[in-house]
Amino acid sequence: MSWDKQQMAARAAREIAPGSIVNLGIGLPTLVADYLPDDAGVWFHSENGLLGMGPFPYEGDEDPQLINAGKETVTVVAGGSTFDSATSFAMIRGGHVDLAILGAMQVAMNGDLANWWIPGGKMMGIGGAMDLASGAKRILVLTQHVTKDGEPKLVRACDYPLTAKGCVHRVITELGVLDVAGDAFTLVELAPGVSEAELAAKTGAPLRTR
Template sequence: MDSREIIARRIAKEFKDGMVANLGFGMPTMAANYLPEGMSMTLQTENGALRFGATPKRGESDPDVANAGGAPITLLPGASTFEMDLSFAIIRGGHVDITALGALEVDQEGNIANWKIPGAFAPGMGGAMDLLVGAKRVVAALNHTDKKGNSKVLKKCSLPLSAAKCVDLIVTEKAVMEVTDKGLVLKEVAPGLTVEDVVKCTDADLIIPSDVKEMDI
């Protein structure tokens, strides 16, 4: 199981019956493939659709049906499609219970940077700024470290922010961390890792409770 699947599987554990959930580009959209059996919830995509499901198999996709990242999706019975202005009215109106978004960096204060690396990468903020302040719960999904082994879970973000103090939960392939008023709490570590392993590769200051669990994936 690679890091992307680990993160997507763990994100799916945050969903509950009856929720309206938005999944951002990349790893978060993969979470639709791991919804618990029998769960009744509504997935929303910002380009204008409600009630989609798992990624279709090769050869079974409809080129006219895709998520905001252009990836194919499957519309479930009862699904609806509509203009983007209505989609953002749903988001800005506080009707999204949870959103999971990819990130370049996050920090212990709940800040998130996911749209720009000055001089190298600037695709635009897109709907992230609306989701980060409009959704009732925000999950940030990212690899724990970059290709050089540097932590992406920081004391303070160094990149331009998408929104400030909005993240509730951080999910990486190594750990699950909750942003609280007292600081960043380590809740779970991935199978095969120890608390010490996570602390060593994390720049942020972590609060370590006595009951850190193994990540359920």
């Protein structure tokens, strides 16, 4: 037993304080928006120049000039705004975005994040990843616990190129919730049916249970 992707997204949604500004990374993090209560008062920021991003449009309402950072058609909620990229990154770099939920290739126990390129693989680019990782007030990583080959993604030190140093606060995987603690990961919560022994075995760094 462990969490499926929907359950991971639902767990991540519980990390979002009411009234926050949140940026959701491409991929798994985009699912998180579906698990927020309507009255949460959360505003989604998309770095291509949109604050107050809503769900995908109804068929027939899609506008090719209203997209998210993944270049998917989206909507804008009442009270939303559109702006240029310099303003958008001022929001990020200036510390106005409360939380960014990002994917990861590796997270180190000191909070280093690698999420843009695995050397030898296809280099997709940097996009807004480095600005978000170093600029948002809090970084939550949402990722599978191990790679497709079973290698730990939570490690002592990243060997892939870094996105930012010491930026990650918390990690949610299908196995549980862990905090970055400098010389170890700290267990916050186990997914149902997952043992501490299994979590420790699949984590490539010391695991502290409290």
